[in-house]
Every structure is written in C-alpha cells, then in structure tokens.
Amino acid sequence: MTLLIDLVLLAMLALTALRIIFLKDLFAVVMLFGIYSFLSALIFVNLDAVDVAFTEAAVGAGISTVLMLGTLALTGRNERECERSSLLPLLVVCVTGAVLIYGTLDMPPFGHADNPVHEHVAPRYIQDSPQEVGLPNMVTSVLASYRGFDTLGETVVVFSALIGVLALLGVRREDNSLTPESGLKSHLVLHVVAKLIIPMIILFALYVQFHGDFGPGGGFQAGVIAAAAFILYALVFGLPSAFSVVSPKFLQVMASLGVLLYASVGLYSMAKGGQFLDYNKLAANPIDGQHYGIIIIELGVGITVFAVMLSIFYAFSSQVARLNIR
Amino acid sequence: MLFLDIVSGILLIAGVFFGLSGAMGLFRFPDFYTRVHAASVTDSVAAILILGGLLLQTSFDLNTAKLLFILAFLLITSPTASHALAKSARHGGLLTLAESKHSKAGQAE
Known part of the structure; x- marks a missing residue:
C-alpha cells in the first residue's frame, strides 16, 4: 500500500515538474511549485519524516509561494522569449544530468538495512539520545x-x-x-x-x-x-x-x-x-x-x-x- | 463498532464522490465562476465528509480533537477562499457566462 501511494505521488511529482518546465505563464508556475512542495511533503509523510514534511509544507508551499508571487508582482507575469539558440544550454543540462545519474549508480540501494546511514550514526542516536538528551x-x-x-x-x-x-x-x-x-x-x-x-x-x-x-x-x-x-x-x-x-x-x-x-x-x-x-x-x-x-x-x-x-x-x-x- | 464503521465508510465514500465530481466540474465547466463553484465543493463538502468519516475512525482521544480543529479551520477558510477568488474576479471585471452572452448579443445588434 505504501509503495502504491509512493508511486502515485512520485508520478504526480514528475508530471508537475514537467508541466513547470513547459509553462510560460509564471503565475501558474508559482502555483505548480506550491503543488510540487505539497506533493513532496506527502512523500515525506509517507516516509515517516513528519518534521521534514512539516517544514516543506510551511516553507516550500506556504512562504515561498507568497514570496515568489511578490517577486512576480515586481517583474511581470510572462516568461520572456529567449532569442539565443538553446542548444548549448541543452547540452550542458544533458551532460550534467547524465553525470548525476551516473553518480547515483554508486549509491547504496534505497531502504536497504545494510546502508551506511543505518549502521553508524542513526543507531547511535536512537540508542543513546533518550539517555543523553x-x-x-x-x-x-x-x-x-x-x-x-x-x-x-x-x-x-x-x-x-x-x-x-x-x-x-x-x-x-x-x-x-x-x-x-x-x-x-x-x-x-x-x-x-x-x-x-x-x-x-x-x-x-x-x-x-x-x-x-x-x-x-x-x-x-x-x-x-x-x-x-x-x-x-x-x-x-x-x-x-x-x-x-x-x-x-x-x-x-x-x-x-x-x-x-x-x-x-x-x-x-x-x-x-x-x-x-x-x-x-x-x-x-x-x-x-x-x-x-x-x-x-x-x-x-x-x-x-x-x-x-x-x-x-x-x-x-x-x-x-x-x-x-x- | 460495526455501526460506526459503516457510517464512516458511507461518509468517506460520499466525500470521495464529491471530491471527484468537484474535479470533474473544474475541468468540464465552461467558465471561471462555474469552475470556482465546482472547486469549492471539493474544498467544503468533500473535506467535511472525509474528515467526518475519519473522526468516526478515531478512538475519541487527542486525534479526534485535532481533526475537529482541522474541520473548524477548513469550515472557516475554504468558503472564504472561494468567496475571495470569485469576488476578486468580479472586481477585475470578469463577466459570468450569461452576462458575456448578453453583452455579445448586445454588440451584435
């Protein structure tokens, strides 16, 4: 069930991100950013990271949306057309993306019990923080x-x-x-x-x-x-x-x-x-x-x-x- | 407990129905004001029904109180948001469907 919810939320997250890229109306983009933040907050809740989800909902969806709307009121609502060729930026983005994906290949598998994060720091906090703090x-x-x-x-x-x-x-x-x-x-x-x-x-x-x-x-x-x-x-x-x-x-x-x-x-x-x-x-x-x-x-x-x-x-x-x- | 479960199930299903119909309306209705009307159904009725269904699922402890607070907050804020949206559209000079048809007919004559 959790996996299903995760998949649906991630799919919605990806769709929102794609829509943000192709929209020219910046007002709608700001609203979609808010939706994006709420979706990631939901994913964090699903991962039992309620503190992070709370911050994401309050900061990402709340305050940032207001501040971005304030910026839009200063700068104007529509994205300016770019006259220059977008080939070089596209190449840079593709190469960077490929490098990032290559970098994730070395990451430990998601949610695996033997991951380094579960072996050193986290058990120490979980065991000792009730006595220490x-x-x-x-x-x-x-x-x-x-x-x-x-x-x-x-x-x-x-x-x-x-x-x-x-x-x-x-x-x-x-x-x-x-x-x-x-x-x-x-x-x-x-x-x-x-x-x-x-x-x-x-x-x-x-x-x-x-x-x-x-x-x-x-x-x-x-x-x-x-x-x-x-x-x-x-x-x-x-x-x-x-x-x-x-x-x-x-x-x-x-x-x-x-x-x-x-x-x-x-x-x-x-x-x-x-x-x-x-x-x-x-x-x-x-x-x-x-x-x-x-x-x-x-x-x-x-x-x-x-x-x-x-x-x-x-x-x-x-x-x-x-x-x-x- | 079974009775409460059935009632809460009915409330949840009704909430989902109103949520879906609100979403359908948001996509299918012809102009801004009818869409606001559809969206406000999701905000108010669907949220109240779903929260009501969830209320019956709690064991009447702190969680019940928290859900009641959320319910009260939604009851105040979401109709206000819909109202503010529609009013500012009105303030900005957006006509309803009937009015814009009327003014077009007037121009044609």
Whole structure:
C-alpha cells in the first residue's frame, strides 16, 4: 500500500515538474511549485519524516509561494522569449544530468538495512539520545543538540538572506495618503475571517514552537507560521497598518537578536567550562541543561526565521506598492 | 463498532464522490465562476465528509480533537477562499457566462 501511494505521488511529482518546465505563464508556475512542495511533503509523510514534511509544507508551499508571487508582482507575469539558440544550454543540462545519474549508480540501494546511514550514526542516536538528551522527538535532539552547530549555521544563512534582500531592495515606508486604494478595503468577509483566524495561527505557531521537543515542529516551522499570520494581516488590511503593528526596524532588530540568542547559549556554555553549544553545562543536571539549551536555541531560531520571512515580504511588497503609485 | 464503521465508510465514500465530481466540474465547466463553484465543493463538502468519516475512525482521544480543529479551520477558510477568488474576479471585471452572452448579443445588434 505504501509503495502504491509512493508511486502515485512520485508520478504526480514528475508530471508537475514537467508541466513547470513547459509553462510560460509564471503565475501558474508559482502555483505548480506550491503543488510540487505539497506533493513532496506527502512523500515525506509517507516516509515517516513528519518534521521534514512539516517544514516543506510551511516553507516550500506556504512562504515561498507568497514570496515568489511578490517577486512576480515586481517583474511581470510572462516568461520572456529567449532569442539565443538553446542548444548549448541543452547540452550542458544533458551532460550534467547524465553525470548525476551516473553518480547515483554508486549509491547504496534505497531502504536497504545494510546502508551506511543505518549502521553508524542513526543507531547511535536512537540508542543513546533518550539517555543523553531525553527528548521524545529525536529529530529535535539531533537538530538542536547533536547538530546544534549546523543549525546555528542554517540560522545564520537565513539571517544573511535577509541582509542580501535588504541590501538590494530595502523596505520603503511610503506616505499613507499615497498608497492606492486596495480592492480589499471593501472586503468585509475577508476582514472578519482574517481577524478570526490570525490569533489562531499565532497560537498554533507558539504551540509548534514549544511543542517541538515532543512532536513534529520547532523554531523553523513556528517562525514561518507566525510570519504567515502577519503576512495575512498585511495582505488583507494593507501594508501601512501592518507596518504600524510590526515595524520593519523592529523586525531587523529581532532577526539579529535571534541569532545572538542562539550564539550566546554557545558562549555561555563555554563560560561554564564546556565546549561551544555544550548544553550539558547549562544546568546542574546534564539532561536539564540539554532541555534548557534546546528550548532557548529553538526560540532563537523561531525569532530569526519569523523576523526574516516577514522582513523579506515587507521588502518585496513595499516595492510593489511603490510601483503601483507610479 | 460495526455501526460506526459503516457510517464512516458511507461518509468517506460520499466525500470521495464529491471530491471527484468537484474535479470533474473544474475541468468540464465552461467558465471561471462555474469552475470556482465546482472547486469549492471539493474544498467544503468533500473535506467535511472525509474528515467526518475519519473522526468516526478515531478512538475519541487527542486525534479526534485535532481533526475537529482541522474541520473548524477548513469550515472557516475554504468558503472564504472561494468567496475571495470569485469576488476578486468580479472586481477585475470578469463577466459570468450569461452576462458575456448578453453583452455579445448586445454588440451584435
């Protein structure tokens, strides 16, 4: 049964990818990218990787779609015709693809019990993490504790994405009187429903943030979900009122504070006599120390991801607003 | 338990039927508004029936509560999404099938 579901999902994934290649309408392409992300999330669920599926659904299908739509509003909806011959690019793509396929020939067979991944690291985590870290959700143990340094790197990557976007675009605060009348102003149903569900989304984000130790979730997903709540607010009530709720300046401070919070946990554990990000030293009992450390660094990740996603959305949509005024 | 299983089976099958008919409508209906109507059937009725069927399959624990939350969320959001879609099409000046026929007839005269 699982195999059948996998086959159907993979076939749909391949069809979506092919359709994306041949479509010229970029709006439809963005929508198909969302579908692609949801399909891969379903495949991850089928592989029992719920944390990854959650991230894929929240980031891939949720936030990226919104950000790509924001980009489309700036650049235009249709793909430009390419005048040059496409033979050389085709050749490059074919050769690269062939090399990649040749590379997969050496990979161990899929799902085989003797694969290297099942022999060294995974059994170690599965056997020892309940004693060493003591979290029911082992994915969080691996992500936040064993691989805490990698996760710090990922958080910094997210943060530097924000720096890049702000350096290129910047968030512009326009005079409120200049902002054109949005069609949504008269949209009573959307206003009521948005007011109803935004608190629920934020509550869910907090649940995902602090329940990540026990179930699927964590800082990345929670940050994205919380950002989605504010993006919904900005879309329905207009960018100026969103700016007055959460100002871009505040978000920039938050984004750097999250990374700082994460890194300072590492420095604090060094001050306590451990290594960088050695949570065992955070409390008298090593297990308690692990729990404190993981909760704090997940909070840092959540704050940074939330602030970065919302800032990038602000940057894009304030440019769109400026374009509309012209 | 057998009774619940039968009821949940009926609900699931009905949900699948409405989902399929919504998909058929999305492909076969002639214009945007009728298609939105078909798609919103999938969003609302089919999702409610399938979730209802799944609710009866749980052992009335935390999973039931989670499914109820999803149900409540879908009940609020999916009609709103359909409404917003149709309204923004209207706002953008898209005519319904009857109206566009009418305006074409007017132009011909």
